[in-house]
Amino acid sequence: MVLRHSDADGLARHRDHMAAHYDEQMELLETAETRARVPSLRYYQSLYSPGGFHIHPLRYALKLAEQAAKAGVAIHESTKALAIGRDGSGFEVMTAAGRVRAAYVLVCVSALDRSLHRPTGRAILPVATYVAVTAAGAGAFIPARHSVSDTRRAGNYFRVVDENRLLWGGAITTRVSEPLLLALRMKRDMVSVFPQLGDPSIEHAWAGIMGYSRHKMPLIGRDRDGVWYATAFGGHGLNTTAMAGLLMSRAITDGDDEYRRFGAYQPVWAGGPFGRAGVQGAYWWMQLKDRLDERRHTAD
Ligand SMILES: Cc1cc2nc3c(=O)[nH]c(=O)nc-3n(C[C@H](O)[C@H](O)[C@H](O)COP(=O)(O)OP(=O)(O)OC[C@H]3O[C@@H](n4cnc5c(N)ncnc54)[C@H](O)[C@@H]3O)c2cc1C
The missing domain is CATH 3.50.50.60 (FAD/NAD(P)-binding domain)
Known part of the structure; x- marks a missing residue:
């Protein structure tokens, strides 16, 4: 979990809260250590969760299906x-x-x-969010093999996957049709964090719909x-x-x-179209607050 503005004290408070209330032990990494693992000037301090793990969701789904079939499920x-x-x-x-x-x-x-x-x-209420994955090799410059997310209310998350592809997620909207030029939008987003990517080729970009x-x-x-x-x-x-x-x-x-x-x-x-309009307004408000936080607390 990385911060896009400098706030070591706030992060330390969060680490202590997680340990006290959820028995979740996290390590606070200073800006230099964070950037050694995920080389971006956008990032400051971070919390590393040694007990955390990530899975391959398709393999998980296939395994569940296999087990169900073995138990006689059609x-x-x-x-x-x-x-x-x-x-x-x-x-x-x-x-x-x-x-x-x-x-x-x-x-x-x-x-x-x-x-x-x-x-x-x-x-x-249907809510869309997007993922893109680069061609092989693009993420090779990122030493961390962790799943990383930033702490913004509507932030990004990423992970370097097979063949050093960068798998990049972000954006959240109540507009559920796939926006035209989705790959370009996601590319811009990832390059704004990692300019080292240059002009990466995006092999897949897709929208997923969640229900709230x-x-x-x-x-x-x-x-x-x-x-x-x-x-x-x-x-x-x-x-x-x-x-x-x-x-x-x-x-x-x-x-x-x-x-x-x-x-x-x-x-x-959920309020039908009014609910959607309300939630979209809330997302825009969250994004605005994220930007203001970043501007206010960016140290360098
Ligand atoms: C891009 C993205 C990233 C995410 N990342 C994470 C994450 O890191 N961690 C996490 O915990 N969650 C994550 N989520 C959320 C997670 O994917 C959802 O919460 C989860 O998939 C919800 O599961 P579900 O089975 O309720 O719904 P869904 O996964 O939406 O499944 C619904 C199923 O119903 C089927 N279906 C629909 N209509 C019919 C019909 N009429 N007849 C028969 N079948 C039908 C669909 O084909 C689908 O298979 C992410 C979601 C997205 C979109």
Whole structure:
């Protein structure tokens, strides 16, 4: 976690808070040490988390699918659920090619389909964020192999991946259509931090859509018709989706009611277009505050 302005005291306070409240041990690196690892004049002090780790999400998803298949689960990839209806004491899920009968249905389509399940669909606000990856070799000058993020409210995150490609993420917007010239926009962003990149070639650039609830907590529970849902994980879905999966499987197979702890965070209308406008305004405000912070505290 790197700072884009100088504030060693603030970072030390954050380190102490994380140790006291979450037992998370982090090391404060001074500006010179930070820049030795991630050579950018944009960066000042940083917190290094030796216990932190990052994973390859596709490999994780494939492994989960493999384990599920071994346990007898049939996965119908690329089959869109069009509607969910009652079928006796169970359900049927309609698809273009046929129906699936099921004793239980768990909806987890997030922001990618807001009409399949109205109670959660109307409570989800789609938010886009972007990633780009350079051609091989471009990130070779960065010694750190850590996952790095800056501390801005709407910041960047990156990591040098296979063949020294720089994988770069950033920007957050409620505009979910992929902006034209996305690769160029991401290139400008990364070069503004690492001018050493020169004019890197961008091999892939893509937009991902996340689902947020108004209260920013995931929506986990069961609706009046008996349909289960686990959705709206926002930008921190890696650990929380796994947690929800466990809660849901225990609830469905063993009647465990621990999922009810999420009852305090019900699906509430996200405000439709007004919600989007409000959130976009909040993002612009956050970005403005980030810029002001940087200007105010930049030491050199
Ligand atoms: C660029 C980017 C970077 C991120 N980085 C991180 C990170 O570093 N750490 C972290 O914890 N989280 C991160 N996130 C957030 C994380 O990816 C999400 O929180 C997580 O993917 C949410 O999981 P989900 O299963 O609820 O939704 P999704 O991953 O959106 O999955 C929804 C699934 O539903 C399927 N679907 C949609 N409609 C239908 C339908 N009608 N019928 C059948 N299937 C359907 C879709 O194909 C999709 O597979 C990032 C997100 C983005 C976009």
